Amino acid sequence: MKVTAAVVDELGGPFRVEELELDEPGPGEALVKIVASGICHTDEITRHGDLPMPFPCVLGHEGAGVVEAVGDGVTAVRPGDHVVIGWPSCGACRNCRDGEPRYCARLGEALCGGGRLLGPRAGEPALRRPGGTPVHSHFFGQSSFSTYALTWADALVVVPRDAPLELLGPLACGISTGAGAVLNTLKPRLGSSLVVYGVGAVGLAAVMAARLSPATKIIAVDRHPSRLALAEEFGATHTIDVSESVSGVGSGGGVDPVAEVHRICGGPADYALECTGVISVVRQAADSVGMLGTCVLIGGAPAGAEFGLDHLTTLWGKRIIGTLGGSGRSEPLIGTLVELHRQGRFPFDRLVRFYDLADIGRALDDSHRGDVLKPVLRMNH
Ligand SMILES: NC(=O)c1ccc[n+]([C@@H]2O[C@H](COP(=O)([O-])OP(=O)(O)OC[C@H]3O[C@@H](n4cnc5c(N)ncnc54)[C@H](O)[C@@H]3O)[C@@H](O)[C@H]2O)c1
Ligand SMILES: [Zn+2]
Ligand SMILES: [Zn+2]
Structure with a gap:
């Protein structure tokens, strides 16, 4: 399917918003229509080479949206579910089995391998330019600076329908x-x-x-x-x-x-x-x-x-x-913060300023100057 995404072509290069092709979900995968994605300092240090994500790539790891479609065998989520895209992990290594998926032994691949971690197409990027050149995907299992993201379904955290979805992406990482x-x-x-x-x-x-x-x-x-x-x-x-x-x-x-x-x-x-x-x-x-x-x-x-x-x-x-990502499992942490926010006890919305995806450059400039604490990109479908 066609998506609009912010691509970084080379080390230190700018974000360029363009149209790409994204694969349909295969076994165990879910397609998420991104409503909004936070920008984290880690996106910036990755663009500058401090995490080994291969280029060209789509960054973004604070995505929230609506499940659009799921692949074979997916039971954790259904189309229409509102989700925050949680931390990716293999589910099979010793740390994952010990209840510490944040410290999955395959963390490097899961966060910045540039393609799928699991499934029949493990290692393959899910994004392509219209001419067919691959664009690396699955940054932190999501690459959410895009109108849609292909994710591993088990990493998704379902949130209540009445929660303010466009605010919730930063609960995937920074917050x-x-x-x-x-x-x-x-x-x-x-x-x-x-x-x-x-x-x-x-x-x-x-x-x-x-x-x-x-x-x-x-x-x-x-x-x-x-x-x-x-x-x-x-x-x-x-x-x-x-x-x-x-x-x-x-x-x-x-x-x-x-x-x-x-x-x-x-x-x-x-x-x-x-x-x-x-x-x-x-x-x-x-x-x-x-x-x-x-x-x-x-x-x-x-x-x-x-x-x-x-x-x-x-x-x-x-x-x-x-510590990474706040330790523990994504689901209880994100679920608790969504509820504390609803109760007015965790007012992280006060840190957020919204931008359109096309204005990602301005969002970064404002963030560098210290004018905005948590820029969030709206996808405006
Ligand atoms: N471990 C993780 O899982 C994880 C997750 C998210 C972010 N991070 C990292 O956490 C850091 C903070 O992220 P952020 O989004 O809040 O970034 P940020 O740039 O908004 O915040 C950093 C703050 O540090 C302050 N600062 C700079 N130099 C200082 C000094 N010498 N003394 C005191 N304060 C100083 C800055 O003024 C700024 O307010 C980044 O390095 C980011 O990459 C780590
Ligand atoms: Zn693991
Ligand atoms: Zn982050």
């Missing part, structure tokens, strides 16, 4: 990642302190989730005062502006965020979340927690990036853990 890091990974204990480095879309989702927990100190660190103001609205009890600090964009001097965290908490914090993707901030986040503290690494840094830690203080029972 769930920040919230899941708090709700699935940290599970803050009573009266604890938590610091979020970088309050973009991911960090603000973490702040919103922390407010739903019994943590009593929620500290937001960023270099944009407007984002810190938002963090306060969403539940931050303290903010640290690093726009003038050594690590920020400023000219040196100014605030040392680690010292500030220790001052606010009267010692180290219990939990830190690194949501900037800036490698020097990893050390700050790790140094912000002390004995038995936990530092969660979320930000996506350039390929090959490394970091250092203080050896002695890390031995003090400190845990440094990486």
Whole structure:
């Protein structure tokens, strides 16, 4: 079938909206009519080569839409179901069988292999140019910067018909990642302190989730005062502006965020979340927690990036853990966030600004300038 999609032809190349051919669903697959797709920072780092997605390709991994058709043997979803496209996984490796599909052993292929992970046509891209040249598909199992996406049916998360579908795509990645890091990974204990480095879309989702927990100190660190103001609205009890600090964009001097965290908490914090993707901030986040503290690494840094830690203080029972997509399974996390949003307890809609697919370039520019937290592309069928 014909679809309209934003194609990236080469490393660092622009997004070009064009017409492509998409395969019909085969066994185990579902065709999703995309209503809207969020843009995540990870789409951008992939365009610049930090994830090994082959070019030309269609990116996009925060898709929400309506099931249009299903292939043979699909029972999980039916045409007409409203869905968020969840995390892809093989379902057969040890981690998948142990209930940890987020850490599927075939993760690399599943996220950026450039074609189907499973089924009789495994490895094959599902998109073609009108002349027949293949275009790589299935980025995070979806390639949702397109009017339609071919997905593995078991990855879909069905959402209630009355939920605001065009808002829900970001629950496939950015928003769930920040919230899941708090709700699935940290599970803050009573009266604890938590610091979020970088309050973009991911960090603000973490702040919103922390407010739903019994943590009593929620500290937001960023270099944009407007984002810190938002963090306060969403539940931050303290903010640290690093726009003038050594690590920020400023000219040196100014605030040392680690010292500030220790001052606010009267010692180290219990939990830190690194949501900037800036490698020097990893050390700050790790140094912000002390004995038995936990530092969660979320930000996506350039390929090959490394970091250092203080050896002695890390031995003090400190845990440094990486997380993907908010950990846990997609279905309970997305389902819970949809319901919390409906109840007004998780107002992530305030981060969203809508654009047409054709305006993807403007959406990215606005996002780079920090004018918009979570751009979402509407497909306008
Ligand atoms: N692990 C995962 O599964 C996963 C999922 C989604 C996104 N990510 C990654 O998470 C990161 C955050 O994503 P986002 O969409 O919120 O991006 P974003 O660009 O909106 O947010 C990053 C924030 O960090 C702030 N920042 C930059 N330098 C800083 C510094 N030195 N100190 C404090 N704050 C600083 C920025 O001002 C910005 O507000 C990205 O690196 C993204 O690739 C990871
Ligand atoms: Zn697996
Ligand atoms: Zn993402």
